Every structure is written in C-alpha cells, then in structure tokens.
Amino acid sequence: MTAAVTGLEDQIRRYLDHLAVERGAAANTLSSYGRDLDRYRRYLGSRGVDSLAEVAEEDVREFLVALRTGDPDRDEAPLADSSVARTLVAARGLHKFATAEGITATDVAHAVRPPKPARRLPKSLPVDQVVAIIEAAGGDGAADTPRGLRDRALIELLYSCGARISEAVALDIDDMTTESGAVLLRGKGGRERIVPIGGPAIDALDAYLVRGRPALVSRYNPALFLNARGGRLSRQSAWQVLSDAAERAGLQTSVSPHTMRHSFATHLLDGGADVRVVQELLGHASVTTTQVYTLVTVSAMREVYATAHPRAR
Structure with missing residues (x-):
C-alpha cells in the first residue's frame, strides 16, 4: 500500500515516477526535480528526518532559509532567488503528492511560499x-x-x-x-x-x-x-x-529595441512628464506597469543626492 512507503528516498522516487508517468514530465524537468529533491533529502537527513511523515512546517521554512543563506558545513553556496524558488516548488510538489497519496496526513509545505523575484529595473541609455x-x-x-x-x-x-x-x-x-x-x-x-x-x-x-x-x-x-x-x-x-x-x-x-523603449519612458519622466501620460504613450493597460520606470528616475536621484548633498552620508 502507499502508506507503507516510509523511506524518504523511496517517497521521492515515487513522486518522480508519478511526474514521469502520470504527468508526462520531460527528461530535463525530471533531472532538475531530482537534483532539487536530493538536496531537500540531504537537508532533512541532517535533521534526523527520514520520512515525509516526520516533516514539520518549520523544517520546510528553515530549508528555505538554508537555500538563501547556504550551508558551509555541507559546502553549499547560497542560491539565487530563481533557484530558491525552483527548489522550493519541487519540495512543495513532493509534499502535495504525499498528502494526496495518503503518505502524510497534512501538507506541511502548503503555506511556505517561494521568495518574490527581485524587481529588475528597465535598462535605459543616456x-x-x-x-x-x-x-x-x-x-x-x-x-x-x-x-x-x-x-x-x-x-x-x-x-x-x-x-x-x-x-x-x-x-x-x-x-x-x-x-x-x-x-x-x-x-x-x-x-x-x-x-x-x-x-x-x-x-x-x-x-x-x-x-x-x-x-x-x-x-x-x-x-x-x-x-x-x-x-x-x-x-x-x-x-x-x-x-x-x-x-x-x-x-x-547589448542594445535591444526594448532598450530604446525604456530610454524613451525614462527620459520623459526625467523631463517631468506625468506617469499617466507616459502610460498612454507606451500603451500600457495599467499604470502599475508604467510605474516601474519611476523607480529608475528615483534611483538616479538617489545617486545625485548621495554625491551632492553635504549631509547625505
């Protein structure tokens, strides 16, 4: 029976088989999930956990912290936010599967969310x-x-x-x-x-x-x-x-057509244009999309302030 699958390594293998057979996951996806879940298995093993039934929500949350800070004891460097998110998605999928299969009573990873990716500022040119x-x-x-x-x-x-x-x-x-x-x-x-x-x-x-x-x-x-x-x-x-x-x-x-578009918007805002006007010119459905360009101009103002104001530092 499903509940008899108690070893963590076996539980992970069962989940990967499920992805391959039931979900038709590609070979590259399975390989990526396998690496991420092996890291999760080793982390749980270091805490004396050998079955998903023994995992608490705190274990998952602290695994998230370990991904972001690294683990010198196991010679593991901190991961980028995108890699952290991917690894946590794999762990969350494993726990969701375990709950659906009756391996665990509750999904302890359900409330643990991956970090939001850093908001990249549009690249513009002088x-x-x-x-x-x-x-x-x-x-x-x-x-x-x-x-x-x-x-x-x-x-x-x-x-x-x-x-x-x-x-x-x-x-x-x-x-x-x-x-x-x-x-x-x-x-x-x-x-x-x-x-x-x-x-x-x-x-x-x-x-x-x-x-x-x-x-x-x-x-x-x-x-x-x-x-x-x-x-x-x-x-x-x-x-x-x-x-x-x-x-x-x-x-x-490198310069792309979007670089010119970003430069257009940034230079307008630098010149005092209203963000709503820039929204219309760019054809954005929401002003929220346009407001990312205001971050560019604020960033530039901070640099000027830091170098020009006598008490900026």
Missing part, C-alpha cells in the same frame, strides 16, 4: 548614447543609401515614440503622416493609440519616404519599412539594424 546609435545607423558611408535612410528612420521612430519593435514593423504608410507629426500604433490586444513623433524622426522618415523607400519597393506593399527584396521588414531584421548601429557607435553593452 541621451548621448541614444544619439550616437542614431548617428551610426546605416553604416559608414552608407547613411544616404536606401537601407541607410530606412535604418535611421526606424531607430529615430523607436526612440521618438517608444514603439515596441512589433508595432514599428507592423506600420503601414497610411498609419502615419509626417505633416501631423503622429503615428498610429497597434499594440497588445489590438489596442490602438496615436503617439506624437518629434522633429528629428519626422525629418528621417521624410528622407526615407522620398529617397529610400521608392528604391526598395518592387511591387505594391503597404508596409512602411521594407527589406531589400521589397517585403515587410521582419522583427528579427529590425532588431539586427539596431544591434549593428549600437556596435558601430561603440557601445559595450
């Missing part, structure tokens, strides 16, 4: 680095070629209106007029928004539409940004355009 990327678009001696004009217009647009890369490459000619100084973007969930674009972006788009795009188009295509064959520029190609420009500009860090 204005001078953004300008350097724009200036490097198109390559040496190729800035006035059709592709060079397209590349500069694309990067100017990404920074000028904070568009997602998918929104930028989905643009059709009819979605914008340089006379109005605005562009119609279609975001997530089919939501549309009209976003203003600045003078430099308008100039770059005008130059591309007059001298660049006609040389790229081979048949009717409504797409604003075209590839060398006259088709719509793909997300991957647009990403490469930006990456190449950043490399030519001499930036040592």
Whole structure:
C-alpha cells in the first residue's frame, strides 16, 4: 500500500515516477526535480528526518532559509532567488503528492511560499548614447543609401515614440503622416493609440519616404519599412539594424529595441512628464506597469543626492 512507503528516498522516487508517468514530465524537468529533491533529502537527513511523515512546517521554512543563506558545513553556496524558488516548488510538489497519496496526513509545505523575484529595473541609455546609435545607423558611408535612410528612420521612430519593435514593423504608410507629426500604433490586444513623433524622426522618415523607400519597393506593399527584396521588414531584421548601429557607435553593452523603449519612458519622466501620460504613450493597460520606470528616475536621484548633498552620508 502507499502508506507503507516510509523511506524518504523511496517517497521521492515515487513522486518522480508519478511526474514521469502520470504527468508526462520531460527528461530535463525530471533531472532538475531530482537534483532539487536530493538536496531537500540531504537537508532533512541532517535533521534526523527520514520520512515525509516526520516533516514539520518549520523544517520546510528553515530549508528555505538554508537555500538563501547556504550551508558551509555541507559546502553549499547560497542560491539565487530563481533557484530558491525552483527548489522550493519541487519540495512543495513532493509534499502535495504525499498528502494526496495518503503518505502524510497534512501538507506541511502548503503555506511556505517561494521568495518574490527581485524587481529588475528597465535598462535605459543616456541621451548621448541614444544619439550616437542614431548617428551610426546605416553604416559608414552608407547613411544616404536606401537601407541607410530606412535604418535611421526606424531607430529615430523607436526612440521618438517608444514603439515596441512589433508595432514599428507592423506600420503601414497610411498609419502615419509626417505633416501631423503622429503615428498610429497597434499594440497588445489590438489596442490602438496615436503617439506624437518629434522633429528629428519626422525629418528621417521624410528622407526615407522620398529617397529610400521608392528604391526598395518592387511591387505594391503597404508596409512602411521594407527589406531589400521589397517585403515587410521582419522583427528579427529590425532588431539586427539596431544591434549593428549600437556596435558601430561603440557601445559595450547589448542594445535591444526594448532598450530604446525604456530610454524613451525614462527620459520623459526625467523631463517631468506625468506617469499617466507616459502610460498612454507606451500603451500600457495599467499604470502599475508604467510605474516601474519611476523607480529608475528615483534611483538616479538617489545617486545625485548621495554625491551632492553635504549631509547625505
């Protein structure tokens, strides 16, 4: 009977078999769970526990602490939050299974939650680095070629209106007029928004539409940004355009389209824009999503304060 499975090692093996047979878990998943649960088994063994029936909630909570602080006695270093969360998920799954199978009377791990991942601040660039990327678009001696004009217009647009890369490459000619100084973007969930674009972006788009795009188009295509064959520029190609420009500009860090979007939002807030306005410009459904950018500006203010205020330290 199930209840007769008393040894911790056997109980873990039974759970892994359940994942493989009943849940169809992949080999990599089983291997990962196996390593995490072996660590849990060794931890419980060090506390004299050899069966899940002997585990108390305090044991699980202290295992969580041990994952985060490490265990010098067993030469185990602290784990990153993501690894802690993964290991605890494995332990919680084991206890849930044991309860369902009648191995234990209660699920002692049910109330033990993994740590929330640290909130990563969006990566943004200083204005001078953004300008350097724009200036490097198109390559040496190729800035006035059709592709060079397209590349500069694309990067100017990404920074000028904070568009997602998918929104930028989905643009059709009819979605914008340089006379109005605005562009119609279609975001997530089919939501549309009209976003203003600045003078430099308008100039770059005008130059591309007059001298660049006609040389790229081979048949009717409504797409604003075209590839060398006259088709719509793909997300991957647009990403490469930006990456190449950043490399030519001499930036040592990787730059993605989202970096330009983050920079757009951060620079607006640094300039005094209201977070609700930035929310509308970015196309965020909730202002909570936009508020992460305020953390960037607060972080920058702290640095200035720490170096400039006479009693900051």
